[in-house]
Amino acid sequence: MRAIYPGSFDPITLGHLDIIERASKIFSEVYVVVMENKRKKYTFSLNERITMIKECTNHIKNIKIDSFKGLLIDYVKHNNIDVIIRGLRAVTDFEYELQMAMANKEMCSNVDTVFLMTDKKFSFLSSSLVKEVAYFGGDISRWVPKNVEKRLLTLLEESKGGVDI
């Protein structure tokens, strides 16, 4: 079965990576798709977000990394994807995720959303939290892959704290 794990990945965290690794054991093919939504502001460019994912997923053989600037379900239909994967951290994620899963199901009835529960050690983790802690000089090494930590610290250094996070 072909699955898609869509997201902003701004940047990818160890929580995302954990979901990708687990999904790759369940599904024969996993498309990790970086979504570019004009209505959202990102810290990293689309290319940087893709590069960071590529750098830390070399060990996973059945994934394809791609990007898309549109409605998720259009990508899903166009690529004959069977399942949408989303990670669930806490009850607070649930309402938004349920709404999205239902809307996607209504737009394409043969595609289901499968939720993977996040590992408990990442249950509070988000890209925004990582950026906030890094911005104020905290240690983010336990939450993101090494390459992401390096790029985030470089970005903060180069912008002298002037970056939008």
Ligand code: PNS
């Ligand atoms: O990691 P995120 O930001 O929670 O990703 C959510 C995602 C990928 C669904 C969203 O950011 C996005 O870009 N969607 C594209 C528009 C879309 O399909 N929205 C859902 C309609 S039901």
